[in-house]
Amino acid sequence: MSEPIRVLLADDQALVRGALAALLSLEPDLTVVAEVGRGDEVVPEARRTAPDVALLDVEMPGLDGIAATAALRAALPTCRVLVVTTFGRPGYLRRAMEAGANGFVVKDTPARQLAEAVRRVHAGLRVVDPTLAAETLATGASPLTERETDVLRAARHGGTVADLAAALHLSEGTVRNHLSAAIGKTGARNRAEAVRIAEQNGWLLGD
C-alpha cells in the first residue's frame, strides 16, 4: 500500500473542523496534516505541510473559500481542492469551478461519502454534487454588472441610500439607478428581496 493521502482542513468553526478531522482520521489511507480557521491561512499552511488535498469551506473570515481556492491553485498547482459548503447555492459551485476547484460537496451529504470524495479528487477525478449541478446550469452566471453587485453588497447591512452613496462615492441618484437595475434583473420587488435573491444565488461573493 502506498503513502496515505495528506489532507488540509479549512473551516471557521473549530468544532466542525475538529469533528471533520476525527471523521477523516478513521480512514487508514487518509492523514489530516493541517487545520486552519481562516481563508488567508490556507496558502501559508499548505506551503509548510504540502498536502495532497485541501478541504475548504466557502464561508470563512479573511478570505472566502473561492478566493482561497484560486490562491492555492496558483501557489501549489499539484494540490487538489475539494470545496465544502453549508449552502447549496448554484453560484458557489460555478465560481468554485472557475477558481480551479476539483470537487464540490454540500454539508448535508452523508458523512460516509466524504472520505470517498477526497479519494476521488486525489485520483484526479472531478466530484460534484449531482443535484446542484443541474441547478447551476439552470440559474447560470450572475446577470449583475459590477457596480450593481457593489451596490447590492453594500446594501446588505441595511443602510439608507445616502449611506451607500457616501460609502461608494456616488450620487444618490446613481445608487438608486443601480439598485433599480438589480431589482429588475433579479425579478425582486424591492431592495431587500433583491439582496436576498442575489445572496442565495451566490452573486455577492467577495465581501
Add this chain to the structure above:
Amino acid sequence: MSEPIRVLLADDQALVRGALAALLSLEPDLTVVAEVGRGDEVVPEARRTAPDVALLDVEMPGLDGIAATAALRAALPTCRVLVVTTFGRPGYLRRAMEAGANGFVVKDTPARQLAEAVRRVHAGLRVVDPTLAAETLATGASPLTERETDVLRAARHGGTVADLAAALHLSEGTVRNHLSAAIGKTGARNRAEAVRIAEQNGWLLGD
C-alpha cells in the same frame, strides 16, 4: 468503570452530524446511540433509544432546537440537553435556558472541549459559553411586542407592505405602524436593518 454515557445527536447537516459522531466516538466513555436530522424527530427517537444527553443544533427543519429542547424536557425529564449552534446570538442562549437546556455551546469552541461539555452536562452541571453569557446579560430579552415580532418575521422574505398586510390580515397602516415601532426599538434606520438586528439578537425564533 460505569456504563458509557448515551448520546443523541441532532443536526440538519448530515456531514457535520456524522463528523460529530466520529469525534465523540473517540471517547471511550461516550456512545452515540441515535442521530437525527430534523427537530421533530428528536422526541420519537429519544423515546426509542433513551439517551442520557441530547446534543441539539438550533437551526433545524421541522422544529428548531429551542422548541425541541422544550419538547424533550417535557417528554423525558431525565435526559439532559446540550444546545449547540453556529451563531453566538445572545437571544438563543436565553431562550434555550428558558426552554430547559442544561448547556449551551457555540460551534467555534475547540473540538476537544465538546466531550468534556457532554460529561459536565451529564453530571448535572450547567455548561455555558462564557463570552456569550456576558453578552446575554447586556442585550437582555426582546423588547419587541408580539405583533411587532410577527410583522418583522413576515418581512424577512422581503415582501411589500401590502403582502404583509394580506398575510397577517391587517390594514397596511397597522403594518406600517408595527414596523415603525420595531425600527424605533431596534435603533435601526429602516425595515431591512431592523430585520437584521432582530435576527442577530435571536428575537425572531419560531418561523
Add this chain to the structure above:
DNA sequence: CCCCCGCCCTGACAAATGTCATGGCCGGAA
C-alpha cells in the same frame, strides 16, 4: 473613420415606506 452597444452616471417624477396623532380594548392599581 463612424456607428452601435453596453455600462456608468445623473436629476426629475411617481410610488412605496416610515412617522405621528388618535381611538378602542383589556387588565391591574387606586
Add this chain to the structure above:
DNA sequence: TTCCGGCCATGACATTTGTCAGGGCGGGGG
C-alpha cells in the same frame, strides 16, 4: 368603580425609495 398604562389598530402626512429618460465614455464591428 374609575383611572391609568400598554398593546393593537387605523388614516393622514412627510420622507425615502424605485422608475424613467437622457447624456458621457469606451470598445468592437462594419
